[in-house]
Amino acid sequence: MGNIMAIFGKEMRSYFGSPIAYVMAGVFLLFSGFVFRNQLLEFHDMSVYLKLAEREEKILLNVNTEVVTPFFEFQTFIWMIVIPMLTMRLYAEEKRGGTYELLMTSPITSAQILIGKFLACYVLYLLIEAMAFGYIGVLSMHAQLDWGPIFSGALAVVLIGATFISVGILASSLTENQIIAAVLSFFFLILLWIIDWAAWFASDIFFVILKFLSLIEHTRDMIHGVVDTHDVVFFISAAAFFLFLTHIVLESRRWRA
């Protein structure tokens, strides 16, 4: 535990001691804030228009589905770009700078290093996310919000972040070049994101498999307010799976040829 905290503290200091944490938080908050603002203005225009039109049939306008849901959907998309930049340095930088030799020749296991690094990145992710929830907080002062879908959306964000980060860490453990690590994880996340497009052209069993592997498919219900345990299990096991793969990659160097 002490070893995990040592690595965690070092990574945190590194994130906040350099511009990375601030720049990435800024990028994320700027884009997600922009989307939030656009959705809000659109919602406003629509409600004004409906009022003026004085239409016979009542159209239900819901601030949750018009503003909050698209906000969550767009967030996960921005994270696909931001997270590779947070994870790319975790192993690649240590390998390039020779400090990996220090870690690996210290009485600390590679699993402890991995968990410490994962937790540091995850806590940073959750901190930035928490700031984005400020937008919803402001909205709640002026609108009647349905908190159920907001909590389930928050759960989706918490879960998918762990998966994204574990994919990014795996990419970082494969190379000593940070750019390659970022591109690899970016590529892999997009692939996992859009894999269900391919599903439409596949048949039977492949349709089911591809559909199941798609990250977008597993977030959709949760963002709309339906928490299904199989989605929760999917994300937790996906994160665990990629971390396990990373562990194998790191340990394999120590296997006897």
Added chain:
Amino acid sequence: MIEVDRLTKRYGAFTAVDDISFQVGKGEIVGFLGPNGAGKTTAMRVLTCFLPATEGTARIAGYDIFDNPLEVKKRIGYLPELPPLYRDMHVRTYLEFVAKIKGVAPKESRRRIDEAIAQCGLVDRTEQLIGHLSKGYRQRVGLAQAILHDPEVIIMDEPTSGLDPNQIIEVRQLIRELAQERTVILSTHILPEVEMTCNRVIIIHEGKIVAVDTPENLTAHTRDTTRFFVRISGDVDIAAKAIATIDGVSDVTRANNGLHVHWPAEADLSAAVSARIVELGMGLVEMKREAMSLEEIFHALTMHEEEV
């Protein structure tokens, strides 16, 4: 303290370390000497549990490097060729981090860090960013990192490479101080360095141990013969034949633009050689004594062993 038993490390078809065995006793300073690419770094990386051995094993302080890596790592301080430093950390912060991962008890930590800082002459640099330090000071931080947890064994890979002459003297001095109560293995490709720091030298060439000897004996080998480089104006082949007939000259070989002339160390044939060149009516452009290169020492040593 260190027992290496038939250790072999292969990278695919390439054998970096080939069946080496040796022992190092407590308190010894042992130098790995060999040209670049001889397998020194690989051997050290295997001993520090950074790389696995393909065959064979080693025990450090009684613990097997393959079965008990954590116990081995607790007892080893390692300074790789490139000091493993985080450039964006301050010296003290860095050492605090290293103390944590090296398993220094929190109560001990402060005292150990202060000691290491004092020993490595870093007292007035503790608040500086490592990235702003000169190469010599970075090497000191690397050394401080290696001794921080008071290890029984210190392994250093080319501790003086890339330093200027003053820094080299300081670092060698430091190594001797640190070695007083510890067992040290260091690698180098510079012969005088082992003379100055080590009790024993292990010469590695192409992954194999070529010789194990004291530095005194080793340099004695190289002093058996004297070698002169001679540059002449005129036909080099004729001159070579003429010089070879001088009584006492043991060998004459062609070197680039001139000749290498060897004779036993106790004789001084420089006058005879220059006189012979002048007799031939040729010009003596240059004549200088040359030190034997490391490769030639290996050659001499291997020849020597075959003769015996």
